[in-house]
Amino acid sequence: MELCDCNALDIRKMLRDRNVSAVEVLESCLKRIHQVDGRPGALDAGEVSKEDEQRVHAFITLTAESARESAEKVDRMLTAGDDPGLLAGIPFTVKDIFCVAGTPSTAGSRILANFRAPYTATPVERMCAAGAVMLGKVNLDEFTFGSSSESSAFQPSPRNPWNPARVPGGSSGGSTASVAAGEAFLSLGTDTAGSIRQPAAFCGVVGLKPTYGRVSRYGLIAFGSSLDCPGPLARSAADAALMMNAIAGVDNRDATTASVPVPDYLVELEKDIHGMRIGLSPDYFRITFPDAQSGNYREQAVPDAMRDAVLEAAEVFRALGADIIEDVPMPNTRYGIPAYFVISRVEAASNLHRFDGVKYGHRTAKEVHELKELYRCSRGEGFGLQPKLRILMGMNVSAAQYSEQYYQRALRVRTLIRRDFEAAFDPQGKYRLDALLTPTTPTPAFPIQDVYGDSVLMQYADQLTVPANHAGTPGISFPGSLDAEDLPIGLQLLGADFTEDLLLRLAHAYEQATADAPWRKKKLRILDLEKL
Amino acid sequence: MSKNKDEIIRETFDHLVDLAEFALEEGEARYLLRELNSQLSAIHQLEAIPLDEDLPPASHGVPYPQDRKQPLREDLWDACKDASSILGQAPQTEGGYIVVPDIPHTDLD
Numbered sequence: 001m002e003l004c005d006c007n008a009l010d011i012r013k014m015l016r017d018r019n020v021s022a023v024e025v026l027e028s029c030l031k032r033i034h035q036v037d038g039r040p041g042a043l044d045a046g047e048v049s050k051e052d053e054q055r056v057h058a059f060i061t062l063t064a065e066s067a068r069e070s071a072e073k074v075d076r077m078l079t080a081g082d083d084p085g086l087l088a089g090i091p092f093t094v095k096d097i098f099c100v101a102g103t104p105s106t107a108g109s110r111i112l113a114n115f116r117a118p119y120t121a122t123p124v125e126r127m128c129a130a131g132a133v134m135l136g137k138v139n140l141d142e143f144t145f146g147s148s149s150e151s152s153a154f155q156p157s158p159r160n161p162w163n164p165a166r167v168p169g170g171s172s173g174g175s176t177a178s179v180a181a182g183e184a185f186l187s188l189g190t191d192t193a194g195s196i197r198q199p200a201a202f203c204g205v206v207g208l209k210p211t212y213g214r215v216s217r218y219g220l221i222a223f224g225s226s227l228d229c230p231g232p233l234a235r236s237a238a239d240a241a242l243m244m245n246a247i248a249g250v251d252n253r254d255a256t257t258a259s260v261p262v263p264d265y266l267v268e269l270e271k272d273i274h275g276m277r278i279g280l281s282p283d284y285f286r287i288t289f290p291d292a293q294s295g296n297y298r299e300q301a302v303p304d305a306m307r308d309a310v311l312e313a314a315e316v317f318r319a320l321g322a323d324i325i326e327d328v329p330m331p332n333t334r335y336g337i338p339a340y341f342v343i344s345r346v347e348a349a350s351n352l353h354r355f356d357g358v359k360y361g362h363r364t365a366k367e368v369h370e371l372k373e374l375y376r377c378s379r380g381e382g383f384g385l386q387p388k389l390r391i392l393m394g395m396n397v398s399a400a401q402y403s404e405q406y407y408q409r410a411l412r413v414r415t416l417i418r419r420d421f422e423a424a425f426d427p428q429g430k431y432r433l434d435a436l437l438t439p440t441t442p443t444p445a446f447p448i449q450d451v452y453g454d455s456v457l458m459q460y461a462d463q464l465t466v467p468a469n470h471a472g473t474p475g476i477s478f479p480g481s482l483d484a485e486d487l488p489i490g491l492q493l494l495g496a497d498f499t500e501d502l503l504l505r506l507a508h509a510y511e512q513a514t515a516d517a518p519w520r521k522k523k524l525r526i527l528d529l530e531k532l
Numbered sequence: 533m534s535k536n537k538d539e540i541i542r543e544t545f546d547h548l549v550d551l552a553e554f555a556l557e558e559g560e561a562r563y564l565l566r567e568l569n570s571q572l573s574a575i576h577q578l579e580a581i582p583l584d585e586d587l588p589p590a591s592h593g594v595p596y597p598q599d600r601k602q603p604l605r606e607d608l609w610d611a612c613k614d615a616s617s618i619l620g621q622a623p624q625t626e627g628g629y630i631v632v633p634d635i636p637h638t639d640l641d
Contacts, residue, residue, distance in 0.1 A: 118617040212594045226592040250602060256592075258600045290574065297577065338577045349552070356553070358632055360621035370636045372553065380555030388560070389567055391552045396540065396568070397575070405538075409578050411589030416581070418593050455567045456574055472593025497594055 003028035008090045008185040008239040015078060015089045022071040022078070022089030026133055029091045030064055033135070033183045036161070036526050041139045041154030041174075043113055048156050054164055056526055057156045058178035060096050061104050062136040067091065070133045077131075085131030086246050092127060092186040093178045095171075096137035097144055098230075099219040100124050107221045108142045108152035111355050111362045111382025121219020122254065123188055123230045123247040130246040135184050138174030143352070144195055144223045145386040147461040149173025150452040153384055159448065160203060161526040162487055166445040169199030169461075175233045176203035181526055186243050187233040192224050193340055194440075194465025196231050197477035201440035201490020204479045204524075206240050206507060207233050209465075211498050212472035213258035216251035224347040225256075227469045237478060237507035241265035244500060260498050268501035273509045274321035276434045276502070278493075279328035279424060280314060284438035284464055288334055290456050299334075306439040309480040309489045314437055316513050317506070328424055328431050332416040336466040337459055339417065342397045342410035343470075349394025352387060355379065389455060417470040425473075425496035434502050438464055440477040440490035464492065474500050478507040482519045538576075539569050 003011065003025050014020045038055025039045075040062060071091075077084035099105045099117035106112045120128075128134060139158050141151045149158045149170040158173040160166040161181040168177040172189030176199035179187050189196045191209035200207025208231045215230045222228060232243035242265075249262045285302050301307065314324050357363035357378025364377035383391075397406035424433050441464060451458050468475040473494060480491035491510075493503045514520065540548075545565050549556055556564070612618065624631040 115621065118614070118621065212592065213596075213600075252602060252605065255602055257602070258594070258596070259602055260600055290570075297574070335578065335581060338574050341571050341575050342578070357623070359630060363623040368633055370633050372636055374633055375553040376555040379553055383554060385560060385563060388552075388554060388556070389564055391554075392545070392548050392564060393568055393571060395548050395551055396544075402538070405579070406575060408589055409583070410575075411591060412583050412587045413578055413581055414590040414593070415587055416583075418590055453563075454570075456570050459571075459574075470590075470593055 002032070002182065004032045004182040007236050008234065008242055011090060011185065012088070015074070018078065022074040022133065023068070025089055026067055026071040026091055029135060029183055032181065033059070033062065036181050037183060039156070041152055041156065043110055043153055045155040052156045054526070056159055056161055056164070056177050056181050056183070058093065058138045058158050058174040058181065058183060060106060060108070060137050060139050060154050060174070063103060063134060067133050067135050070128070074131055074133070085129065087127055087242065088131030089133060090186060091133045091135045091184050092188065093135050093138045093175060093184040094124055095140050095175045095187065095189045097140055097190055097221050098124055098188065099221065100134070100137065103137060105137070105221070106154065108140045108154055109382065109384065109387065110153045111379070113153070113362065115361050119219060122216035122251050124219065126247050127188065127243070132186070132246070138178050138187065140174055141171035141386065142384045143221070143387050144171040144190060144192060145348070145390055146170045147194070147198055147458050148452055149199070150448065151384060151386045160445050161524045162204060163445070163485070163525050165447055166487065167202065167448055169202035169445060171195040172207070172233065173199050176200050176205050176207065179203070179205050179233050179235060180524065185234070186239060188247070189231060189233050190220060191229045191231055191469065192227045192344065193469050194462040196233060197440050197465045197475055197490070197492060198462060200233060200477040201488060202445035204488030205233055205235055206237055206476065206478045207231070208240050208244065208476045208500060208503070209468060209474060210244070210248065210500050211474045213256050214474070214498065214500065215247050216254040216257050218251055218253040222351040224344045225351065226347060227344060229469070237476070237504050237511055238266065238269055241269050241504045244504070258498070263501050265501055265504055269505050269508045271505055272321070273317070273506055276322045276506065277325055277432055278314065278317050278322050278506070279325045279431055279433040279436045280310070281328040281330045281436060281438065283330040283333040284436070287442040287463060288337070289460060302439055302442060305483045305489060306442070310437055310439050310491060313480055313491050313510060316510055317437070320509055320513060325431055325433065328433065328436065330420045330424065330436070330467070332413070332420050333467050335413050336417060336470060337463050339410045339413045339470060340462070340466050341393065341459065342406050343414065345390050345394035346398045346407055347394070348390040349398070352391055355382065357382070414470045417467050418472070420467070421471045421473050421494070421496070434495070434499070435506055436494040438492045438494065440464060440492040444483050444485070444487035444489060468494050473497060474503060476503040476507050478510065481517070482522060486522060538572060540565065540572065
């Protein structure tokens with residue numbers, strides 16, 4: 001087994017036992033990147049070649065030299081007998097929505113293509129302080145607007161390592177692709193409607209959306225300030241727990257972080273799940289799709305493969321001693337996407353007003369005679385279609401004559417969605433759940449170009465993940481199985497506020513119980529290395 | 533014929549684009565207008581939901597009781613240690629100022 005395909009916890013042990021050096025671990029990742037990633041995303045990249053179609057393209061900026069310096073520093077500390085930190089020597093990638101000092105921090109957008117951040121986001125700072133080795137910035141949907149990573153201005157956009165003709169999901173597609181392909185052990189992503197969990201499901205990795213306020217948003221280029229959650233991508237629940245130990249916790253530079261104590265997630269991981277109450281909800285076994293012909297919305301059951309994966313997982317949990325509680329109502333789930341269309345767009349329009357060509361980022365090279373012309377040309381040239389779409393919708397639904405009908409109404413529907421979760425997890429309530437088990441996505445990874453352009457259909461990919469963003473509650477996606485085309489199926493566990501420890505524990509228990517499952521032995525298509 | 537009463541017409545769209553301060557090509561404008569109206573049909577589903585009059589809005593999901601909120605910090609200013617790293621981001625500067633074209637002027641009759 002290559003070093004880069006091990007788990008972060010195993011690597012940590014090997015490093016501390018001095019069986020391997022941090023530089024050797026890094027070199028293993030760099031070799032894998034060289035073998036499978038292909039050319040990094042770039043502006044005006046031209047046509048996608050046949051070779052491009054067989055590569056991952058997770059990266060926008062690879063920072064190999066500084067990674068080497070970090071790895072060498074870890075090795076010096078280990079040799080000297082010093083403690084190099086919780087994540088020492090573990091290579092990780094960062095979704096390019098986080099500011100990292102001295103690196104291009106692009107948000108996948110032309111408007112920030114030339115922006116080198118003057119400061120570093122808190123979660124990245126904490127990982128580096130813990131000795132982790134930053135490999136670089138990975139690709140994403142532009143400003144995180146999307147569920148496929150295709151909308152990036154930096155092309156080629158990332159591809160799914162399980163099948164490179166498929167999307168990796170989004171918006172943290174570069175993060176999940178880099179972890180799934182063995183390019184990195186961990187990645188820092190963000191989840192606003194499912195952008196950690198959905199690509200994690202598509203790429204067969206573990207993705208945790210923490211409770212809103214659990215991980216600092218300082219240094220995160222904002223999309224929806226009431227919805228955005230930074231969180232870990234990893235190849236196991238234990239590795240995600242390790243990363244949470246480093247990044248979670250209050251930050252006085254982000255007033256929305258909660259001063260709730262951070263447990264030791266690794267210790268919590270190993271506790272017994274006997275007697276834990278896991279719910280199943282009929283509202284998460286139905287999905288809504290817009291009908292392209294009529295413009296109406298029809299409801300249908302989730303595909304059999306998704307439903308069966310969840311029911312089989314429930315049996316695994318039952319055999320481990322958990323109680324399965326069926327028919328838990330979550331009746332406002334179906335309003336998650338309509339409410340999200342309103343709330344997220346209002347916040348996005350507000351957050352994107354700052355990109356004006358004045359203080360940083362792209363400024364038009366055209367000759368302009370007055371300030372508004374500078375704004376119009378810079379923003380027109382710098383933003384792609386997806387940001388423009390969100391800005392316009394945000395302005396429409398918050399306009400004075402529509403605000404009550406759209407925005408205020410959506411915020412009240414958000415209260416209903418939140419109450420679904422409060423009722424399900426109420427310790428004095430009827431269901432008293434520890435977690436709710438659902439499919440993560442309505443479908444497995446779809447083909448590249450299949451959905452892109454239809455903004456409604458693309459948004460509905462998030463219908464099973466977005467309610468947790470409205471409610472602020474945590475959720476984890478972890479691999480459940482593979483479908484008939486060898487595409488990953490993700491399972492989702494949703495929990496009450498600040499119960500990431502319980503979700504990680506359950507995902508870990510499931511992994512341990514299914515460790516010998518045949519599907520876990522299948523190889524990613526991108527790793528058919530004889531062909532490379 | 534519009535599909536619903538609140539469909540965005542071209543005139544409204546152009547006004548929104550004006551407020552949003554970005555120049556658009558015609559092909560972009562057609563795509564955006566079509567997608568906006570498509571999204572509005574999803575948003576209209578919110579109108580059918582019965583809402584109690586006293587149902588409050590939720591500007592965020594997770595509540596912030598006193599023991600979860602951070603205390604306010606002292607109102608003390610802390611000078612930026614490296615102003616040049618910030619000013620250095622600007623496309624055009626002069627003497628510590630960011631240079632931009634003049635604001636639009638209108639003659640008042």
